[in-house]
Amino acid sequence: MRGRYVLLLNNDAEASASLARELVAAAEADPRVGMVAAKVLDHRRRDLIDTTGHLLYPDGLNRGRGRLEVDRGQYDACSTALFPGGAAGLYRRAMLDEIGLFDESFFLYGDDADLGLRGRIAGWGCAFAPRAVAYHHYSRTSGAYSSLKAFYVERNRVWVLLKVFPWSLVLLSPAYTLARLALAAVGVVSGRGAASRLARDRGVAHLAVLTVKAYAAALRGLPRVLAERARLRPLRRLDTAGFLRMLDEFRLSAGEAALKD
Structure with missing residues (x-):
């Protein structure tokens, strides 16, 4: 693996022109940041939030922060997230070298939570870059209610x-x-x-x-x-x-x- 960062963009997501630049800028601001979450909006209704990083329920279930809310900039003042959603995010190579990559046994769903939480328990932080925007077809592969x-x-x-x-x-x-x-x-x-x-x-x-x-x-x-x-x-x-x-x-x-x- 080359480079200092790995940018993840899912096959059902589209990057804005600012995505990579803003994600890297947020990571460069703090060496303790191992991950950076993007602002991911719905591909069809681009005023709807898909995720601004994820939230966690005490039994391990997770969900995008702000999901299905109209984007009025209500999360733009946030500088941190728990971990990036799988649609788009940035990972520091040093963190991945320490904790490993995605767990392929998960196959579908939850592998972003597994990777992100492994990073968090290893002491790495996660930033949120509100100007790093991507657009996501939610659950396009499996269907939203399948x-x-x-x-x-x-x-x-x-x-x-x-x-x-x-x-x-x-x-x-x-x-x-x-x-x-x-x-x-x-x-x-x-x-x-x-x-x-x-x-x-x-x-x-x-x-x-x-x-x-x-x-x-x-x-x-x-x-x-x-x-x-x-x-x-x-x-x-x-x-x-x-x-x-x-x-x-x-x-x-x-x-x-x-x-x-």
């Missing part, structure tokens, strides 16, 4: 949880998951959230079976995930208190996780 997406999102968030979260949060996470799933059930009844779209198209029973299959697949990958966790232990510079502060700063609410599209 069974494929639902399966991988749920399986992979379990892997993110077990791989990088402090054990105290892992033990508490089932309570947060139950709260999220309960709100998703409310959403199915009231017609809100991604789960309601999938349940409407395929049925509630299909959604329940899909969730069980995702958990079974996550458990089958448990030995590999725990081996990866052990490999990361010498790199971990963020203690539990620091992780909790980070989670508090970039926390995704249960309502937003379950009831927003």
